[in-house]
Amino acid sequence: MGLLSLFRKAPSSANLAKERLRIIVAQERGARGSPDFLPLLRRELLEVIRKYVNVDPSAVQITLGNEDGHEVLELSVFLPETQRIA
Amino acid sequence: MAEIIVVTSGKGGVGKTTTSASIACGLARRGKRVVVIDFDIGLRNLDLIMGCERRVVYDFVNVIQGDCSLKQALIKDKRIETLYVLAASQTRDKEALTSEGVRRVLDELANDGFEYIICDSPAGIEKGAHLAMYFADRAVVVVNPEISSVRDSDRILGLLASKTSRAEKGNGGVKEHLLLTRYNPRRVASGEMLSVDDVKEILGLDVIGVVPESPDVLSASNAGLPVILNDVSDASHAYEDAVARLLGETVPLRFVTEPKKGLFARIFGS
Numbered sequence: 001m002g003l004l005s006l007f008r009k010a011p012s013s014a015n016l017a018k019e020r021l022r023i024i025v026a027q028e029r030g031a032r033g034s035p036d037f038l039p040l041l042r043r044e045l046l047e048v049i050r051k052y053v054n055v056d057p058s059a060v061q062i063t064l065g066n067e068d069g070h071e072v073l074e075l076s077v078f079l080p081e082t083q084r085i086a
Numbered sequence: 087m088a089e090i091i092v093v094t095s096g097k098g099g100v101g102k103t104t105t106s107a108s109i110a111c112g113l114a115r116r117g118k119r120v121v122v123i124d125f126d127i128g129l130r131n132l133d134l135i136m137g138c139e140r141r142v143v144y145d146f147v148n149v150i151q152g153d154c155s156l157k158q159a160l161i162k163d164k165r166i167e168t169l170y171v172l173a174a175s176q177t178r179d180k181e182a183l184t185s186e187g188v189r190r191v192l193d194e195l196a197n198d199g200f201e202y203i204i205c206d207s208p209a210g211i212e213k214g215a216h217l218a219m220y221f222a223d224r225a226v227v228v229v230n231p232e233i234s235s236v237r238d239s240d241r242i243l244g245l246l247a248s249k250t251s252r253a254e255k256g257n258g259g260v261k262e263h264l265l266l267t268r269y270n271p272r273r274v275a276s277g278e279m280l281s282v283d284d285v286k287e288i289l290g291l292d293v294i295g296v297v298p299e300s301p302d303v304l305s306a307s308n309a310g311l312p313v314i315l316n317d318v319s320d321a322s323h324a325y326e327d328a329v330a331r332l333l334g335e336t337v338p339l340r341f342v343t344e345p346k347k348g349l350f351a352r353i354f355g356s
Contacts, residue, residue: 012276012277012278013277013278014274014277014278014279014280014281014284015277017232017233017280017284018280018284018288020233021233021236021237021280021288022288024237025236025237025240025288025289028237028240028241028244029240029244032244032248033248
């Protein structure tokens with residue numbers, strides 16, 4: 001441990017809890033009121049994608065939004081850095 | 087006109103029954119006619135906290151199924167004149183509680199002149215919890231300053247905003263209040279525990295009370311004496327404040343900061 005780190009204050013665990021909660025609560029509130037099939041759709045899509053690319057479960061994001069009066073189903077898949085689609 | 091208040095949380099073990107018992111006692115001590123109902127079918131516990139477990143003859147489900155009259159099932163508190171308890175059934179049949187049956191009992195209580203009906207919700211988001219909140223006018227959401235409790239109460243807020251009679255009818259919804267329990271100002275000060283403001287900010291609710299972590303809560307349940315009746319306890323004072331706020335009084339928050347140590351305590355204290 002360096003001498004300086006003695007003076008640097010680590011983020012408190014309460015702050016860590018608050019940040020984690022902020023993110024998860026916002027995410028869950030966003031999902032509220034959206035159709036029930038979204039989690040299932042996400043799971044099935046994840047299975048299909050995983051047949052071809054080994055992605056992390058958190059790499060598939062589905063959001064249902066509203067743009068200019070149209071409902072938009074947005075799907076994004078983050079591919080791992082080292083792997084390219086075969 | 088009776089006001090129906092649900093005490094709910096999502097997560098178990100955060101202090102719903104302790105809170106229901108104390109709020110009911112606090113309101114009744116101010117002369118209000120109060121009934122507190124245990125909605126935890128199969129896991130009756132409010133009777134123990136209220137200290138009337140040996141006087142339960144008939145329960146909530148008996149009333150719904152017509153085995154007895156409401157009057158026969160209501161247990162009159164021995165300490166406070168205007169306070170009554172309706173115990174949960176110990177049946178394992180969760181279907182025993184029906185929406186229609188609950189509505190009928192609540193209507194009858196209101197017609198009998200009760201001013202406050204406190205519904206002690208079971209943990210979780212199953213039928214018992216759903217019916218405990220369905221007819222409510224207001225909700226006291228009990229939260230511990232702890233990550234899983236906060237998340238679960240946000241789920242409950244979602245249900246209060248959609249799966250209640252008030253939400254469905256669109257007449258303003260259920261009024262929600264936040265009540266923090268097991269609050270430890272020392273740990274908040276040292277950054278180990280979420281603060282009142284943190285929880286308030288995440289959930290976006292007004293705070294109706296902050297009950298400090300206190301050994302008196304366990305002794306109270308051991309004795310079957312709701313902690314609010316232990317007049318020398320900080321927890322009692324905190325619940326008294328919460329009751330005052332429920333009744334619309336403005337009371338400053340207490341027990342949210344660590345008591346300042348005097349010079350003597352700082353030198354000789356632990």
